[in-house]
Amino acid sequence: MAIEQQIIDKAMSEGRSLLTEIESKELLKQAGISVIDTNLAASREEAISISRHFGFPVVLKIASPDIVHKSDSGGVKLGLKTSKQVGKAYDDISGAISQKYPQAVIQGVSVQKMARPGVEVIIGMSKDAQFGPVLMFGLGGILVEILKDVSFRIVPLTRRDAREMIREIKGFPLLEGYRGQEPVDVSNLEELLVKVSDFVEQNPEVKELDLNPIFAYSNGAVAVDARVVLETTS
Ligand code: ADP
Ligand code: MG
Numbered sequence: 001m002a003i004e005q006q007i008i009d010k011a012m013s014e015g016r017s018l019l020t021e022i023e024s025k026e027l028l029k030q031a032g033i034s035v036i037d038t039n040l041a042a043s044r045e046e047a048i049s050i051s052r053h054f055g056f057p058v059v060l061k062i063a064s065p066d067i068v069h070k071s072d073s074g075g076v077k078l079g080l081k082t083s084k085q086v087g088k089a090y091d092d093i094s095g096a097i098s099q100k101y102p103q104a105v106i107q108g109v110s111v112q113k114m115a116r117p118g119v120e121v122i123i124g125m126s127k128d129a130q131f132g133p134v135l136m137f138g139l140g141g142i143l144v145e146i147l148k149d150v151s152f153r154i155v156p157l158t159r160r161d162a163r164e165m166i167r168e169i170k171g172f173p174l175l176e177g178y179r180g181q182e183p184v185d186v187s188n189l190e191e192l193l194v195k196v197s198d199f200v201e202q203n204p205e206v207k208e209l210d211l212n213p214i215f216a217y218s219n220g221a222v223a224v225d226a227r228v229v230l231e232t233t234s
């Protein structure tokens with residue numbers, strides 16, 4: 001069976017509609033969408049050995065099917081430079097989460113490399129009662145959260161739709177290079193939007209999708225966080 005289907009079936013058989021960050025990234029990676037390599041560590045020692053394998057600096061995040069917003073509760077530690085820092089971060093995350101969510105099922109932590117800084121963008125998908133799946137594009141951080149500077153297109157997206165929706169947002173000049181920042185590879189983002197649209201078309205069991213954030217660079221882009229919600233079947 002294809003890995004994609006295995007991931008979806010496993011979650012469904014456990015009665016879960018929220019995929020973990022690791023499952024979500026695996027699913028998207030199979031679809032050719034660029035995500036940062038991320039492994040699960042079920043213990044402190046494993047977190048350290050995976051970090052050494054990836055190379056420092058790394059990021060640790062809580063891995064739990066019950067926690068949607070990982071950083072809200074001390075569940076994300078960025079820029080860890082040594083094994084010692086990784087060990088401490090593992091303990092701190094475990095402590096913070098068990099205090100805040102005593103009922104949550106904890107798989108361990110996810111470990112990934114710290115991505116180099118880029119322009120943060122987001123791609124989301126939700127299903128509209130009338131139009132079906134709709135993709136959203138925006139710039140990450142406050143531009144989306146406060147200014148709601150986003151654009152939408154109905155799936156399936158053509159390359160032209162992708163091109164337009166990126167240029168429609170008010171913050172577009174930020175992608176063209178701003179105050180000495182490198183211009184972003186916009187055609188790569190167009191390609192990414194079309195890939196996400198294809199993925200959504202081919203996986204009707206996916207109800208919601210969030211790539212937030214994606215770090216966009218002058219050469220390519222990589223999603224550092226991913227969240228997939230499945231349709232619930234009764
Ligand atoms: P949340 O579940 O809270 O959305 P994220 O995985 O998005 O958690 O992490 C929170 C923030 O940490 C991100 O918005 C991003 O700015 C930063 N971040 C996450 N992963 C990485 C990474 N691999 N490299 C660099 N920064 C990261
Ligand atoms: Mg996120």
